[in-house]
Amino acid sequence: MVTIYWAEDGAFPPGDRGLAYGDGLFETIRVDGRSAYLQIYHLDRMARDAERLRIPVDRAELERTLQKALERYSDHYSGNSWVLKLTLTRGSGGRGYRPTPELQPNLLVSHAAMPPLPPVTGVVADFSRVPLTVNPLFSGIKSLNRIEQVMAASELHDGVFEVLMANAAGHIVEGTRTNLFIETEDGWRTPPPDSVAVMGVMRRVVLERLRAKGEIVHEAPVMLDDMFAPSCRGVYLTNSVLGIVPVRTLAEQDLPVTGRLATI
């Protein structure tokens, strides 16, 4: 049984393990009017990640809370788009790090205005000085352990939409809040699942659409040189709230922008 907290009530339990250890998960979901965009994909991911972290939660319970949140908040935005956030934690208490069997999850619900959308003509991106470290057991999980993304995002400044992060092997893996796709002569490429810190919902959508259109897609490492090679036809960042964002300038070098991924 999950305990639900509404952010506007202003109080969350101080003993919660999400706060203590980042022991939980979150989803930020774009809502258009009363319709949660990619709702099933978001619920899929939260339910799957909860299982991987052994946080006992029922997908139907998440879905009911999401529906209640849509009813509760939609009128604030009078038909405009907004962002719904669900934060699921393992609950309050336990003795130190070790989770105890009686823990009951907490689910915090909050909402925010839509961020400004990036221009369809493309954005400016750079490389982060913060290396990305991904634990192979927990790759892709949208957990509350996001210090690396916070510190990388603190490098962002006006005019730079995103910084890309590399792992110890030198592979360019993802942005702070985006997954990475490139189009090459040999088809599409995106870093493999076991390398990513967050397995984006929009990454899944793009992969499915590309495959449905008969496009060739490889889940394989992306190296720095791959993005600047003449064979590279475009670099894209994906995010479920912001959509598919072409990169027109990367580390002060211009890249080709065709917008082909957005069309597909």
Add this chain to the structure above:
Amino acid sequence: MVTIYWAEDGAFPPGDRGLAYGDGLFETIRVDGRSAYLQIYHLDRMARDAERLRIPVDRAELERTLQKALERYSDHYSGNSWVLKLTLTRGSGGRGYRPTPELQPNLLVSHAAMPPLPPVTGVVADFSRVPLTVNPLFSGIKSLNRIEQVMAASELHDGVFEVLMANAAGHIVEGTRTNLFIETEDGWRTPPPDSVAVMGVMRRVVLERLRAKGEIVHEAPVMLDDMFAPSCRGVYLTNSVLGIVPVRTLAEQDLPVTGRLATI
């Protein structure tokens, strides 16, 4: 200026970044009566880690809050030992991961009873199946990003005091809540600072005391074989609340226990 929250008031801000991203730090401090054990070391670490994460906090402010907490809670424990916890976060708000300049830190204060102390005759330990990943930029920081330790600690069961975690290079680095020391024919060894997830306060104390006694100490990687070699005279775990804990059985193999480190 830090905003202080007392856990017994039962409410913490739902928009706090400690909860959202693990964007913060914590200290658990043993208190004997009204005296905070290793107080200076704990304050040193929190102030240093805050600087590394660029959380603007004044060490004197942390110290004043610690003093207030000692006055506030000590009577509950009528002279017995207890544990004080300070959780410092970057504050509430900001737009996504990116910290904004106007953020003001939150400081949550809570207390708990002393955990049972392990027997001086030594404890049983094992190896964790969870690999340890440490970002070189953030090694040693006692941040709120502790999913790996939570998942490793969930492997603990009755009679096993601790599980030791190895990094991708196969070095045995630390336990979920302890640092590691071994005594060999060539002196003492503990894994180097850039390899540890948490740079324990007790690790610092032990290093200082060993050096003051003229003992030879190496901050160097510890391999599995080092602990089971005939040259190994003892394996110890350190924690500022629990002290110095000899390991008598590791992965079902008996180890020599001399208790020499506790004597020093």
